[in-house]
Amino acid sequence: MLRNSLIGSLRQIKPILCSQSLRSLSNGANSGLTTIEVDDKSGIATLSMNLPPVNTLTLNLMHDLIDSINQIECNKSRGLILTSSNDKVFSAGLDLKELYKPDQERLKEFWTIFQDLWLALHLCGIPTAAAINGHAPAAGCIMATACEYRVMLPDFVIGVHATRFSFLVSKWMMLSYQSVLPRRIVERALNQGKLFSTQEALEVGLIDEVAGSKKEALAQCAAFIGTFDKANPIARTLTKRMCRDSDVTELLRDRAGDLRACVDYINTPLFQEGLSAHLEGLKEKK
Numbered sequence: 228m229l230r231n232s233l234i235g236s237l238r239q240i241k242p243i244l245c246s247q248s249l250r251s252l253s254n255g256a257n258s259g260l261t262t263i264e265v266d267d268k269s270g271i272a273t274l275s276m277n278l279p280p281v282n283t284l285t286l287n288l289m290h291d292l293i294d295s296i297n298q299i300e301c302n303k304s305r306g307l308i309l310t311s312s313n314d315k316v317f318s319a320g321l322d323l324k325e326l327y328k329p330d331q332e333r334l335k336e337f338w339t340i341f342q343d344l345w346l347a348l349h350l351c352g353i354p355t356a357a358a359i360n361g362h363a364p365a366a367g368c369i370m371a372t373a374c375e376y377r378v379m380l381p382d383f384v385i386g387v388h389a390t391r392f393s394f395l396v397s398k399w400m401m402l403s404y405q406s407v408l409p410r411r412i413v414e415r416a417l418n419q420g421k422l423f424s425t426q427e428a429l430e431v432g433l434i435d436e437v438a439g440s441k442k443e444a445l446a447q448c449a450a451f452i453g454t455f456d457k458a459n460p461i462a463r464t465l466t467k468r469m470c471r472d473s474d475v476t477e478l479l480r481d482r483a484g485d486l487r488a489c490v491d492y493i494n495t496p497l498f499q500e501g502l503s504a505h506l507e508g509l510k511e512k513k
């Protein structure tokens with residue numbers, strides 16, 4: 228019953244490219260904001276975000292990421308490693324400019340594609356790992372928590388600091404955080420608007436390992452993906468999705484309701500004033 232409902236709901240987001248032959252993966256279908264490199268020996272695909280200066284999740288980057296995840300999954304790669312081609316920032320999270328005094332229709336599209344991206348990553352059938360080679364605040368952290376394993380480089384920060392600028396997070400974003408960290412730590416960290424240093428993130432379990440370089444981080448992610456070699460891939464995929472069922476059901480059950488609540492909240496003076504101050508702060512930092 229649970230399995231059937233899960234498979235049913237998963238069909239909604241099944242990659243539409245799966246019938247095509249995609250052995251040589253390219254980003255022809257998107258605008259080049261991501262790159263995919265498949266290691267011929269291991270069969271593992273590395274998906275890099277490549278939107279200077281800080282990989283903000285714009286509509287275009289999110290579209291590209293979803294296309295790329297679908298391509299990698301359809302091509303039956305052995306695993307997916309998400310990383311950044313910027314050596315200082317993994318992702319700065321959602322594009323704040325999209326949230327400031329937004330055009331209402333575009334805001335709806337923006338939030339819907341963010342939901343899609345999280346679902347695509349969270350339910351990706353193959354093993355996933357994040358090589359976090361730079362700062363990963365807010366939605367950058369949420370993308371990393373949607374992966375199955377996290378390796379991070381030293382001297383960066385990761386976490387959801389939304390409350391610092393009067394943002395809330397959706398329940399599904401909170402559940403994503405909570406799928407990695409104990410609830411009491413999530414509650415405290417979300418309320419504090421805490422960004423964890425690499426070392427703190429390791430201590431609480433937000434990341435699994437620290438790496439000395441990006442090359443090492445990719446190797447550690449690949450080693451993690453290798454740990455599934457003895458598992459039957461279909462059984463593994465179904466098991467992963469069953470484990471994640473309660474996290475995604477919350478969103479799949481009422482995507483429209485989530486969209487409405489988020490759009491309403493983003494339009495409040497509380498949110499807009501907090502965002503305006505945050506954008507000023509980013510400018511003044513210079």
Ligand SMILES: CCCCCCCCCCCCC/C=C/C(=O)SCCNC(=O)CCNC(=O)[C@H](O)C(C)(C)COP(=O)(O)OP(=O)(O)OC[C@H]1O[C@@H](n2cnc3c(N)ncnc32)[C@H](O)[C@@H]1OP(=O)(O)O
Nearest residue numbers: 283319320321322323324365366395396397488489492509
């Ligand atoms: C009751 C109902 C409940 C319903 C629920 C309601 C939900 C409401 C939804 C609200 C949203 C939910 C949660 C939010 C998720 C997000 O992801 S919001 C984004 C948060 N991210 C940040 O705050 C990160 C901000 N950036 C930084 O801290 C730094 O940039 C950095 C990542 C640490 C990198 O620093 P550095 O390398 O020094 O680069 P900078 O010089 O700071 O930045 C370069 C330029 O990029 C611009 N920029 C940075 N981040 C963003 C961004 N997220 N969006 C847009 N633009 C960004 C920065 O301003 C610089 O621009 P220029 O000055 O023009 O060069």
